[in-house]
Amino acid sequence: MIKNKLINHNFPIIFLLLLCLSCVVLHSSFGRPLWIDEFLHFAFGSYKTTPEAWGMISQSILGVNHGQTGIYMLINYWLMQLFGANTFWLRFPSIISGLFLFLATLYLFRLWGLPFLWQVMGILALASQTQLMYFVGEARPYMPLVTAAVCTLGYYSTPLSQRSRPIFTLFGLFSILMGVLFHPYFSVYWLAIIVFTYCQKLIEAGEKFSVYSVLEHVNIPLSVMGTIVYFYLGSLTWLRGRPDFEFTLDPFQFVKKDQLIIPFIKWGHFEFLQKLLYPFFLYPFLIVTILILIVIFSKNHQRVYLKNIISPVLLIIMALSISIFLSYISFRSNYWILTRQWVASIALVSLGFIWFAYKVSKLLWKNHVILAFLWMILCFAPIGIKFTEVAKTNSQLMGERLAKTATLSPESQDSFKDLESIEYFDKPETLKSWLSKINAANNSGKPTSDYWVSLANKNIQQGGKVWKGFRSFYDDSK
Secondary structure, three states, X not given: OHHHHHHHHHHHHHHHHHHHHHHHHHOOOOOOOOOHHHHHHHHHHHOOOHHHHHHHHHHHOOOOOOOOOOHHHHHHHHHHHHHOOOHHHHHHHHHHHHHHHHHHHXXXXXXXXXXXHHHHHHHHHHHOOHHHHHHHHOOOOHHHHHHHHHHHHHHHHOOHXXXXXXXXXXXXXXXXXXXXXXXXXXXXXXXXXXXXXXXXXXXXXXXXXXXXXXXXXXXXXXXXHHHHHHHHHHHXXXXXXXXOOOOOOOOOOOOOHHHOHHHHHHHHHOHHHHHHHOHHHHHHHHHHHXXXXXXXXXXXXXXXXXXXHHHHHHHHHXXXXXXXXXXXXXXXXXXXXXXXXXXXXXXXXXXXXXHHHHHHHHHHHOOOHHHHHHHHHHHHHHHHHHHHHHHHHHHHHHHHHHHHOOOOOHHHHHHOOHHXXXXXXXXXXXXXXXXXXXXXXXXXXXXXXXXXXXXXXXXHHHOXXXXXXXXXXXXXXX
């Protein structure tokens, strides 16, 4: 009897955790071959020692790996040394970051007081953002950035009375260090989240502004430590400079200037609501929204309603503003505007909308039950449909990839036998021969990057250590 009660009590938690794990698996890219951006990380696995790998990582950040802290690459180097040529371990930092993202999301939902059903919809909404969730299975530092931003929001949303507990001290340390170590963009989110959560406290708790309360909220020791690490690491890597893109790159090459609003809204920040564009969702949603606005701005409810919904609205506005700011930086730097630059904001918008939708339904439930019920249906249905499509597509892709995965034929294994030998590349003439083959492939019309990636995928298929020859991609003198 007691056992059944415990199971019933813990069922929501177990269900949510399993749902989070399932979403991570769906987006983990199991079976997907390596591509050039991931190869840039993979190639560092060919170096002998950590100092040697870090030296080349630091040098590469002045060129092809510009704008990065290099920590993800260094972790990839260590993982390749431990587990050899393997895409799962290459992508492991992103996969585990994806799991932490969902766990931090659940924590935020608890702080915001969302009931079980709304937490489920929040997880589904986040998992439906394909422009974001793709990076769960990508060996690049975007998912750690997203996770750090959401964890930081969770930490600064935690009441001060709880933050002094050891578990939350570690949580804050983890959040900030993950952000400053993995991505330069984190500083923008860090500052914005501190300002947002402090304003939220003033609005919702009715506290008065004071310098002492600001300093207490910021957590000066943590902030000083994070800032020192951020700029010290930056001085070793991304702050030293970048390639000159002037007159070489069109900022609107991938996101067209005259169509910017479509990827920004429909395919980016609000992809989980994409199905609202269908007439049988859109028109009822607009009608219900107008009715809700009338209720909110009526004289009897205006102050109470606005106070309750202002925080999630500000969170959404903050996230969208940061995306616009980052795109503007790319534009001013003559660099491409890319949807991956918005990933942390995409996550925050998803969470902000679910928080907002719940707040509205809660306010309506006491006096406008039918309106609240319609609002919930019109929010839940598009999210459920979108998630179902994403889950089905990703499941099919994973199955197809795994079905195509096959070991190399004996002939192929023999032809690459020398490439896995560490001694094979110890002589300069061997490296010259290797590079001449690469150049020949390029001269024949096949892009060099494709040739490198093809070799890397053969190395992964065959297993074992990362072939030493890949170090010639970055430095042909070693």
